[in-house]
Amino acid sequence: MALRFDRSAALIAENAKYVAGGVNSNFRTGMAGGPLVFQRGEGPYLIDADGNRLIDYYCGMGAMILGHSPAGVQQAVKEQVEKGLLYAGQSEIEFEAARILCETIPSAQRMRFGSSGSEVAQAAFRLARAATGKRIILKFEGHYHGWFDNILWSTAPGENAAGPADAPVLVPGSKGQDPIDAAGLDVIGWNDLARLEARLAKGDVAGVIMEPAMCNQGAIAPTPGYLEGALAACRRHGAILVFDEVITGFRLDRSGAQKRFGVTPDLSIFAKAIANGFPVAAIMGRTDLLDMFVTGGVLHGGTFNAQCVTMAAMVATQNALTPARYESASRRGVRLREGIAKILGDAGIKAQVTGFELMFHVGFGLDAPARNYRDLLKSDKALYVRFAHALLKRGVRALERGAWFVSFAHDDEVIDATLEAVRGAAKEIA
């Protein structure tokens, strides 16, 4: 029997008189079925206001790598709450958290904490400009680095607005963005070294920011040699290379996509899975760059940076990221990914299922795996939304943009139940 979400709908409608739209992020609006209201999270499940127990593949938009409510994190948080919340000074728990990052992330010679991915991206831009004396931040079409005015451009532009593929134009992601905020920004297509090289040759680029694997849209690996080539080109032209590992961090590898692909950028930013649901972000990189916060006249602030409870959550999360758990979760993630591809194929639904073990993407209507944003534009988004809605009615909550986040808590039984729902949903929409 199809699940119903009436109480969620009523709560959203009623509380939209307080909270604009009933949601606290535009990304929570959803496209089909309406936004849901939740009461509890347990491992791979979310329990909603109607009492539905949903298998969750949003995983907090990628943050909940251990699953919902992991006991170790909860215990560490309770103990820290007893001790104190915010000192506006340093704590030993934040130094422990920093040491873990510096020992596990290749680019982390030094680091600083912040509270969100959007915010630490800004710190990276400031460092890149201060270090090089240049102005332009170069980004890639379809890559997302937060919602702030100077970077929310060309994250998901429509084809008619985006200009030619070999010379894309900057498209704002929101009304209310001042064009002056894009004066220090430029955009090109990703996974194309010749275009990157040509843009850098103009000599005005301070920093290049990219998701080392494109995961906010799609789940696309860099073509072999692309990241190495990008780093070499940045060196040649005096630009700082920044990897945005907000999604890829701790998901593509314990030590980030930079370890998986063997390329160490000048700076990198992490958030989401770093503390399994607590608002922690970090910027890390070369000593000389991070020390510009100390002796280079570059300001970095934030009342809640390294807030003690979030630091306790982070340390507990990081300690739970063991090789054995990655191995078993990855095996299940691959089983799910391949199972979905097979079921869709058997149902005659044209799709590309691509990506990694703990994060992958299902793109309907694509003839070949996407290499960049322009390829993804050819996918059948409307049909996928119907599929996601059909899954939701069967108790599986998967993002309508095609991304699937798998946690350590998604066990074999949960994968089997998911594949059963996928079978039903595929039949419904085929």
Ligand SMILES: Cc1ncc(COP(=O)(O)O)c(C=O)c1O
């Ligand atoms: C790749 C990437 N970078 C940056 C951000 C911004 O992070 P936050 O939402 O914590 O500000 C996100 C958020 O989805 C992201 O996916």
